[in-house]
Amino acid sequence: MSTVGGELLGKPGTQANLGSDAPVLPKDISARSWIVADAESGEVLAAHNAHWRLAPASTLKMLFADTLLPKFNKDEKHKVVNADLAGVGSGSSMVGIKENETYTVHDLWLGVFLRSGNDAVHVLSAMNGGVKQSVADMNAHAEELQALDTHAVNPDGYDAKGQVSSAYDLTLIARSGLQKKDFREYCSTVRAQFPGATKKGKNGKKTRSSFEIQNTNRLLTGASGLDAYQGIAGVKNGNTTNAGATFTGVAERDGRVLLVTVMHPEKDEHNQVYKETASLLDWGFKAAGKATPVGELVPPKGADTDTSDGDAESTAQPKATASASGGAGGKAVAAGTAEGSSGVGVALGITGGVLVLLAGGAYLVNRKWPGSKDRGASA
Template structure:
C-alpha cells in the first residue's frame, strides 16, 4: 500500500513540476508527504544531517567586546525537528525558488505566518540563543491570561532587585499601580522591575520563583522545547536559552491575546503619580521603532544584553497576511534589530502565500502526541504545513464530499495528489481533522 501511494505521488509530482506549473503551487508530492509524514517531533526517514547546510546571508558586523557565550545544552534530536525536518539545520532554509533573504547580522532568525503557522524561511531556527528582553514575551504569554489588568499592585523592594544600569520603568517601592500600567511599562519601556512585579504576582505564594516556573511550564505547553527561563525579564542567567523557532511560538501566543495586541501597539502612556510618596507621574514611550516606521506594524519586543547582543521580535500585516519575525544574536550596526526584522518581513511578504518550509506547532500539540497511546491515530505532521484550498478539499473529501474535485484540481497531478492524501487520511483517521496551524 505504501509503495503504491509513493508511486502515485511521485508520478503526480513529475507532472506538477513541469515548466507550465506555477512555482508556488502545492504539488502532489507535498500532499503525499504531508499525509504520510512522521509525527511531530520525530525525524523523518531521511536524516537531515545528510544535507550540507546552506550558509545564511550575513551582513558585515563590527567587532565588539562581549562576555564568553555560555555553553548551550546538548542538542536534542527530536527538538530540532519540531515543526518540520527542514528546520533541522544550522544554516539557511527557504522555499525552493525563493529570492535570497536579506543579509543580516543575526546569528539566527525565522519568519512565519501568524495565522496559518507556516514557517516561510529561517536561519538556524533551532540553534540555541540568548533571549535578552524578548523573554518578556514568554512572561506575557504566561501571565496575561491570569492577571486582572485592573488589579492594583504595590511594588516591593525585592521587585527592584535588578542589575544596575539595566532597563527600568521607574516604579517606586511602595508605589501602587494598576496591573495594566505595569504591563505597559514592561512592553513599552522593557522595565525589568515591571517583569519582577508581574512574575511575583502570577507566581502566587512562591513569588518570582513560582512565576518563572510557570513561564517554563507555558513554554513546554507551547512546544518551545528549547526555551528555559531563569529570570522573568530576560536579564542573563545561567542556563537561560531559547531559539528563533521557540520565540515565534511564544510570539504567536502573545498576538492571539487582544490585550497584548493593544499594549504592544501603544505609543506612549502615563505612569501615574504617587501622592503618598510625594512623587509625580511621568510619560513613557514605546521603544519599538517598527510601530512608528513600518506600515502595517503590529508590534513586538526589543532586547539587548552584552551577552545576548540584540534580539528582536516584530509582526506586521500586509495584503491580508500577518507575519512575525524573530532574530537572535544580532549587532546594532549596520542596521538596528528592528530594521533587520523589517527587512526580513519585506522578504516574507514578497513570497507566495503558500510558501513554507515548516510550521509552528499548536499549543499542547507536542504534549498530546507524547501522551497518545501506541497505535493511536498519528498527531499532526512535522513537515511543512499543507493548508489553503487544497487542504480544505482533502478534508471535505475525507468526509465524503467529492464535489470539490473539479474546482480545486487544476491538473491531473494535483488531482492525483489529492486522492492520495484522502486515501492515506482515511487509513489514518483524525490526522487531518486534528491539525491546527
C-alpha cells in the first residue's frame, strides 16, 4: 500500500498508538478499511488498511463535486436532452430528472448530494463537456490532492473495472470539499424540494409541481433503529453490489471536528456502515489529545507550505448562534428557506457547534494545511 501521509499508514492491519491514557479501539468494527482523522489539523488518530484500494461506490461523488462545483453558478439553468442521460447505469440511484425539463445547477447538486442521483451527475457532466471530460478532470484533481489511490472510471461511482479509492483518499477528498461553502451546504442538507414534471391542465395552462427529497445519509437523518448522530454535518454514503457499503462522515463536538471513513463492513447487518462510523467517531472524540497520531492528511500539491512567520488574512464569516435554530441539542431538522421549487433544509439544529460550523460558513475557513503557517484555506 501507499505510504502517503506516513509510513504506518502503508502497513496492513490496524495502526494506533494509544499509550496509557487513550481509550481502546471499539471491538465491533468489521470494515475492511477505515480511518479516523482530525479535520482541522489533519492528524490521523487511527486507521485500518488506510490505503487499501477498494471500490468506492457513491462516495466517489465527493470527488465529482469537489472537482465540478466551482465550474458553474448555482443559478445557471439547463434544459435536459436525451443525450445528457445516456450511459446512466442500470439500477442506478436516481433523483428523477426528466428529459425536456429545465433545472438549475442548484437543483442538480441537491439531486447529487441528497439522492445520490446518477442522473443528476450525468447532466452536470454533460454541462462540463461530457462524461469523458469530467472523469479526466476528476482524476487530475485527485492527483492534485495527492489522493493517489483513487482512479475514476465514471463520475458517479457506479461499479466499473479499475474504479478504486481508499479510506485515506476519501477522507482527503472530503476535507478538500468541506472547504467549499456550497459543498458544506449540500452535504448537510436533510431534505429539500425538487422540481417535478411539467403538466398541462385542461385549460391548456402548464404547471410544474415539486416533490420532497431526503438525504440518504442515515447519520444525518436517522432511521429505524438508528438515531441521527449528534454533531454530524455530512458527508456522503455509497452502496453497490460490488463495493458494499461505504461512508465518509464529518462531525463536531466541543470544538473538535473529526472525519471518519468506513469501507466495506463485513457484518451484513442493516445500517452497519453507519453504526461502525458512529462507533469510531465516539472513540475519536474520546481519544483526541490522548492518542499519538499515526499519520496525517497531506496538503494538495499546490498548497503553500511556506513556514515563515505571519498570520493568514482572515476570511471567516460572522458566526451564527445556537438560538437561530431553536437551541442546540436537538435532532437534525430542516431549517432552510424555500426558494421556488428548490428550498433547502440544512441540518442546523443538531448541536450549537454544528450550527456555527454550517450557518457561519466557518468550517476550515482560514485553517492552515499541515506544515503551513501562512496559507488560509479558501471557502
